Amino acid sequence: MRLLNESNIEDIALGAAVLGTGGGGDPYIGKLMARQAIREYGPVELYTLDELDDDDLIVPTAMMGAPTVMVEKMPNGDDVLNAFKAVGKFIGKPIRATMSIEAGGLNSVVPIYLAARLRLPMVDCDGMGRAFPELQMVTHTLFGINATPMAMSDERGNTVLMETINNKWTETFARSVTINMGAMSMIALYAATVAQLKQCAVAGTLTKAEEIGRTIRNARINEADPVNTVREAVGGFLIFKGKIGDVQRRTEGGFAKGDAFIDGIDEHAGHQLQLSFQNEHLAARIDGEFIVTVPDLIALLDVDTGEPITTEAMRYGYRVAVIAIPCADKWRTPEGIALVGPRYFGYDVDYVPVEERYS
Amino acid sequence: MRLLNESNIEDIALGAAVLGTGGGGDPYIGKLMARQAIREYGPVELYTLDELDDDDLIVPTAMMGAPTVMVEKMPNGDDVLNAFKAVGKFIGKPIRATMSIEAGGLNSVVPIYLAARLRLPMVDCDGMGRAFPELQMVTHTLFGINATPMAMSDERGNTVLMETINNKWTETFARSVTINMGAMSMIALYAATVAQLKQCAVAGTLTKAEEIGRTIRNARINEADPVNTVREAVGGFLIFKGKIGDVQRRTEGGFAKGDAFIDGIDEHAGHQLQLSFQNEHLAARIDGEFIVTVPDLIALLDVDTGEPITTEAMRYGYRVAVIAIPCADKWRTPEGIALVGPRYFGYDVDYVPVEERYS
Numbered sequence: 215m216r217l218l219n220e221s222n223i224e225d226i227a228l229g230a231a232v233l234g235t236g237g238g239g240d241p242y243i244g245k246l247m248a249r250q251a252i253r254e255y256g257p258v259e260l261y262t263l264d265e266l267d268d269d270d271l272i273v274p275t276a277m278m279g280a281p282t283v284m285v286e287k288m289p290n291g292d293d294v295l296n297a298f299k300a301v302g303k304f305i306g307k308p309i310r311a312t313m314s315i316e317a318g319g320l321n322s323v324v325p326i327y328l329a330a331r332l333r334l335p336m337v338d339c340d341g342m343g344r345a346f347p348e349l350q351m352v353t354h355t356l357f358g359i360n361a362t363p364m365a366m367s368d369e370r371g372n373t374v375l376m377e378t379i380n381n382k383w384t385e386t387f388a389r390s391v392t393i394n395m396g397a398m399s400m401i402a403l404y405a406a407t408v409a410q411l412k413q414c415a416v417a418g419t420l421t422k423a424e425e426i427g428r429t430i431r432n433a434r435i436n437e438a439d440p441v442n443t444v445r446e447a448v449g450g451f452l453i454f455k456g457k458i459g460d461v462q463r464r465t466e467g468g469f470a471k472g473d474a475f476i477d478g479i480d481e482h483a484g485h486q487l488q489l490s491f492q493n494e495h496l497a498a499r500i501d502g503e504f505i506v507t508v509p510d511l512i513a514l515l516d517v518d519t520g521e522p523i524t525t526e527a528m529r530y531g532y533r534v535a536v537i538a539i540p541c542a543d544k545w546r547t548p549e550g551i552a553l554v555g556p557r558y559f560g561y562d563v564d565y566v567p568v569e570e571r572y573s
Numbered sequence: 574m575r576l577l578n579e580s581n582i583e584d585i586a587l588g589a590a591v592l593g594t595g596g597g598g599d600p601y602i603g604k605l606m607a608r609q610a611i612r613e614y615g616p617v618e619l620y621t622l623d624e625l626d627d628d629d630l631i632v633p634t635a636m637m638g639a640p641t642v643m644v645e646k647m648p649n650g651d652d653v654l655n656a657f658k659a660v661g662k663f664i665g666k667p668i669r670a671t672m673s674i675e676a677g678g679l680n681s682v683v684p685i686y687l688a689a690r691l692r693l694p695m696v697d698c699d700g701m702g703r704a705f706p707e708l709q710m711v712t713h714t715l716f717g718i719n720a721t722p723m724a725m726s727d728e729r730g731n732t733v734l735m736e737t738i739n740n741k742w743t744e745t746f747a748r749s750v751t752i753n754m755g756a757m758s759m760i761a762l763y764a765a766t767v768a769q770l771k772q773c774a775v776a777g778t779l780t781k782a783e784e785i786g787r788t789i790r791n792a793r794i795n796e797a798d799p800v801n802t803v804r805e806a807v808g809g810f811l812i813f814k815g816k817i818g819d820v821q822r823r824t825e826g827g828f829a830k831g832d833a834f835i836d837g838i839d840e841h842a843g844h845q846l847q848l849s850f851q852n853e854h855l856a857a858r859i860d861g862e863f864i865v866t867v868p869d870l871i872a873l874l875d876v877d878t879g880e881p882i883t884t885e886a887m888r889y890g891y892r893v894a895v896i897a898i899p900c901a902d903k904w905r906t907p908e909g910i911a912l913v914g915p916r917y918f919g920y921d922v923d924y925v926p927v928e929e930r931y932s
Contacts, residue, residue, distance in 0.1 A: 300736075372742050376733040377659075383731050390749035 215265055217257040218326060218336070220249045225427030228521070230314075230322035232426050232448060233419070233539075235511045236525040237494030238318010238345035239277050247291060248323040251330035258326055259335040261311065263417055268409035270310035272337055273301055275328050276321045278349070278366065278388060279398035280470040280493065290369040294328050294400035300365035300373050301402040311335040313411075315352060315404060317419050318345035319524065324400070336420070341404060343416035343542035344511050347469055347493035349388055350381035351554045353544045354404050357414035364388065364403035368395040393468040416542045430520045440520030441535040448513070450539035451572040453498065453505055454487045455480050455517060458532045469493055474528050476536070487536060489514070491525045496559050498536060507556035509546070510568045511539035538568040574624055576616040577685060577695070579608045584786030587880070589673075589681035591785050591807060592778070592898075594870045595884040596853030597677010597704035598636050606650060607682040610689035617685055618694040620670065622776055627768035629669035631696055632660055634687050635680045637708070637725065637747060638757035639829040639852065652726040653687050653759035659724035659732050660761040670694040672770075674711060674763060676778050677704035678883065683759070695779070700763060702775035702901035703870050706828055706852035708747055709740035710913045712903045713763050716773035723747065723762035727754040752827040775901045789879045799879030800894040807872070809898035810931040812857065812864055813846045814839050814876060817891045828852055833887050835895070846895060848873070850884045855918050857895060865897040866915035868904035869927045872896045897927040 218226075227241035227248075252258065266272075275294050302309050312325045317340055329336045341352030349361055361384040367373045374391050378384045384403070392399045406414070429447035433440035445452055456476035463472035471492045478485040488499040495512040498505050506512050514523045517533040544550060546567065552558065555565045577585075586600035586607075611617065625631075634653050661668050671684045676699055688695045700711030708720055720743040726732045733750050737743045743762070751758040765773070788806040792799035804811055815835035822831035830851045837844040847858040854871040857864050865871050873882045876892040903909060905926065911917065914924045 370742075371738045372736070372746070374733060374735040374746055377731070379730045383729075386753050387731070387733055387750050390753050391746050394745050394749050 229423035229426030231319040231522040234318030234345040239320025241319025244320035244323035248326040274315040296367035297365040297402040339415040340419040349385040366399040454536040506538040509541040588782035588785030590678040590881040593677030593704040598679025600678025603679035603682035633674040655726035656724040656761040673699040698774040699778040708744040725758040813895040868900040870898035
């Protein structure tokens with residue numbers, strides 16, 4: 215067990231935004247909320263899975279919706295509490311801790327906020343090792359763990375609780391209700407025991423995010439090439455450098471969808487990278503050819519600072535580096551590829567692990 | 574207390590379809606379900622509000638959705654049980670009885686089906702004295718009673734439970750989820766005590782429906798003019814006779830919306846009535862002038878048999894009589910008109926009680 219203080223938040227949010235592959239929410243809002251809660255209620259106990267009892271019940275908490283909206287519409291904090299408590303009341307057993315369901319600026323720190331406010335521990339793991347846009351896209355699903363009972367709450371005080379026959383139905387209902395709630399909701403779901411999480415979760419994601427964040431912070435001070443430093447920290451590959459040209463966005467079905475077109479610079483001059491996203495970056499094509507796809511991670515970094523750029527922050531003229539990072543092993547099974555691979559998102563291409571292309 | 578047997582079902586469903594003003598679901602399906610349940614589990618005890626204790630808790634049950642869909646997609650019975658039980662579990666107190674939330678072919682008999690299967694009593698009242706298309710449109714809302722906790726279930730086994738800050742939000746969330754469930758869901762909501770129902774409900778609706786149904790049945794045998802017999806039984810006004818011409822339909826936002834154009838016959842020859850509906854009939858215009866609007870009832874009857882015709886059953890060539898019926902007094906307040914009057918549905922006209930136009 216170690217304690218998460220205000221000083222940890224900055225690095226966690228920064229590093230998680232890299233793993234968030236453009237999604238998972240704007241880290242700025244999440245940082246404010248979590249730091250404020252720690253200041254008010256004290257530091258949060260962070261446990262590894264091995265430090266808890268196998269029977270302990272863990273309920274993840276998160277934000278659901280289009281991150282584009284969240285820049286303007288801030289959660290009020292009571293919403294995530296309401297969702298968490300609704301699930302707890304429904305289950306009727308004590309909940310030992312919360313956790314992140316995904317890595318991502320906001321969604322790594324929402325559970326920290328909740329943990330601080332409720333003086334509840336956190337577990338150092340998540341259900342993706344990255345961020346994905348749809349609810350069923352967690353390693354829990356691969357191991358037969360139900361998303362429900364799931365609760366979702368808005369900042370007005372509305373709460374919706376559901377029990378569904380599979381995790382795709384959870385996504386369907388929750389997406390509609392999220393749209394009704396103003397394209398954003400706070401959620402609690404995927405209750406699981408520590409024993410189950412030892413099997414299904416991606417362990418150590420929070421600590422990994424923090425290390426990445428620390429590396430970026432240090433690179434700002436020490437390094438000539440911050441992008442390369444981050445690339446090494448995440449074990450990734452530099453696949454492109456360029457300047458953002460056109461960004462086409464649409465909010466569709468409650469998602470922030472679109473494509474960014476990046477014109478190559480330096481050794482990539484004369485080439486163009488097309489980055490397709492649905493809340494998160496899904497696929498990168500160079501000159502029309504798929505180079506990286508889900509479930510591998512695609513991070514967009516500011517060339518000068520190494521800081522990650524979220525999908526909603528992409529703007530014309532930004533100079534960016536595109537980094538590809540191998541995904542967690544749990545995704546690299548036929549079931550994993552079926553759940554979150556390129557064909558699920560409509561790309562007619564087989565998944566090729568990024569390191570096969572770049573090693 | 575009296576017992577509802579199989580023999581009561583036919584009259585109740587028939588009469589409720591008149592009060593359902595074109596909506597409330599196709600009675601055919603509801604009759605089958607309720608008769609089958611009574612055959613299997615025995616008759617249902619029907620109480621008046623005065624026969625129950627003021628503290629007794631009552632939870633209405635119903636179908637939600639576009640009746641157009643229901644002709645093809647039949648509820649399986651377990652769905653309404655699941656919804657009812659989810660609300661009961663959430664409240665955590667014994668529920669004394671169920672009731673209809675509205676008059677209408679299916680929605681008068683769904684609670685009978687549930688009551689039979691659970692050997693639970695029913696109360697002889699409803700929340701409208703007719704049918705309306707949206708959840709918040711019940712007299713309960715006028716008296717500050719919450720629609721939530723509300724549960725909704727589908728035939729697959731999915732259940733969604735919600736707690737909202739007002740009944741309009743209930744409608745918003747539930748409509749989206751109903752669409753996701755296939756444009757139809759089974760629901761339990763508006764839990765209230767008998768003391769509250771004595772204040773807010775429309776009493777005696779089921780018995781009234783049964784009497785109307787019996788009248789229609791007898792008219793088939795005895796009467797030269799079945800339409801007139803029904804008109805007298807409901808205390809209504811004959812406003813038009815004609816032949817259905819064009820029927821324009823669309824399923825929009827989970828509702829069956831549209832207009833039917835009826836060309837006058839007999840004393841109405843040369844005139845046209847436009848009947849606008851959203852699940853239920855909302856307004857009738859003769860030659861472009863509003864003649865009857867919500868909250869007063871508009872019933873479409875087969876000229877030859879006096880039987881009500883639902884919005885989804887309207888077809889070119891049917892010879893129909895249009896009957897207007899004064900609504901329950903509870904709707905005729907400023908609050909009632911604001912909730913269910915013509916302007917709420919987008920008609921730029923003031924509500925005029927039908928008997929002021931026709932007496």
